[in-house]
Amino acid sequence: MNLIIANTGGYPRVGDTPELQLLRRTIAAIDRGEKTFADLADAENTMTRRAIEEQARAGVELLTDGQVRWYDPVSHLARKLAGVKINGLLRFFDSNTYFRQPVLLARPERKGPLVVEEFQFACNALGQIPTGREGSVRVAVKPVLTGPYTLAKLSLAEDATMKRLETRANAYATALAAEVKALADSGADFIQIDEPASIKHPNDWGVFTQALEPLLQARDEVRKIGRKLQLALYAYFYNPAPLYEKLVQMPLDVLGLDFTYDAKLADTIAAAGSPRPLALGLVDGRNTRLESAAEVARVVERLLPKIKGERAYLGPSCGLEYLPRDRAVAKLELLGKIRAAVGG
């Protein structure tokens, strides 16, 4: 069984030293009229490279661009779609962070790439960065998309035809399916779809699964022309245990789970098994306390024999943006220690 160390999503975009304040200070300077949006792009590029470098140095093998450019997980994608305006702030699930709520003025339509250019930048940035502590570890970038159901659930509609959740979810799904294809064209072979709302609202199961269909079809079409592409579904910010047996039967390639809400989730998985690779979010991405590598390794050892697919992923329970930078690095470094302790 291959246990791959993977980040889950976001990464801190500032730190406490002046050089790590670059992005924050640039945005503040733009607000004062002292810098331009070209300066902002430079700062985002610099901090993205830094995020990638820190992940690679910490031993992450499947990393993200840190979502450094994202205002939040919802409006970053929605604001790029035609027919959408962005409204005021709302709390993002049970985090003490906020997102700007999209309002659909018409059916949301993809008018251009959503994260393709960000993905390409991250892949190119990798070429300038020492990859892996030993210089011999394969490092890859995965793009992340917030899923259609979560986008729809967190959006409002002024357009009467978009009032139904199902209609909104399907419209977002069409746009995201096109993005999946574009990402595959750009070389992505692993795309992470985040659906935190799916486990919080089990009564919407039908809407959620239906909205994933276009993305799965896009994946299948890409595969038909000979490309390798895996779609991973990540569900976090709530306890996935009650829905586990349904989630794990979905025709996705990887299922990512947040273990921080229910100590018995590991028991559920150990009992039911998994017919596909799991991404084990065993390290709390929202608390600074460092887990015991040995204790987490024992959980991994219980689960690995139950997971089919010859591989699993080990990562934080969610993106690391919720932690101070030094703690985010420590959590990533912990992942390598856990893997080293597995079987030890």
Add this chain to the structure above:
Amino acid sequence: MSREKLKSLGLELPMFPTTSVGSFPKPDYLVKARADFGKGKISRKQLVEMERKATAFWIEKQEELGVDVLVDGEQYRGDMVAYFAEIIPGFSQGGLVRSYGNRYYHKPIITGAVSWPGPITVEWWKYAQGLTKKPVKGMLTGPYTVMDWSFNEHYADRRATSLALADVIRKEVEALIAACCKIIQIDEPALSVRPEELPIAIEAMHRVTDGMNAYFITHACYGAFEHIYPGMLELPVDNFDLEMSNSDLGMLNLFGSVPFTKDISFGVVDVHTHELEDAATVQARMRQALTILPKERIWVDPDCGLKTRTVEEAIAKLRACVDAAKAFRN
């Protein structure tokens, strides 16, 4: 309304008492003083002088406007959790984390057992109360919110953390009551973030308020109240201060299905917009409130703390609350 309780505390308030949620914007001289203090250019004593001056300004302003229950305006606080975490033993300061957009804060980390260090807010309350004959609210942040908005490296779980913090906050409540504070607001804006944990928030609040002789208010905002109503009414407080206007009074629908059984500080102006609501809009919101809630139970205030507005906007929004209350009294 808990008018009997207020009366027993020696407080006679008019119909539709007016108040505000807690924070007011800091005048420019205080913003500069805080920056200078951060750079080591002025002493703490000099900073405190500016904080006292700003507190006096806001007390005077609230009196001028005719507000019935005053606040000190929290001129000496930054973040509502970090302020307490900087004083309570057991916390250390964490690195920067993002709140939204380009806003970051030092999220506290609980690294040891928390304990009450002695009065935290009492001197400020005494100072503010000494400037007016009207009642000034004691202002605290609730145990569940302090827990939820901090990292925890010490306690076993979220319940244990909340209860430990509740014991600390209870001592602060005791100190405020000993100083003759009659109305104490214990803010719980995180109340609805995990509906399944509402029993923890209720248990913790019992530890804070049980047996305490004061009129208790809690403030909650920007949450999914549909998931915790009517269960939230079990929180042992007399008055819920709720953000109503930002959500277009959507919560009134909940109150229509299951009656709201507490007093309510009803947010009649939105604090997250520069726009000042006109009198007709504010009065329409009050009329809607009166279709669901008994008039004896309604207090009138802004949705949330006004610290994100300019001084002028904050005063104008507060005036809109007072004017609306007066119009309905007549």
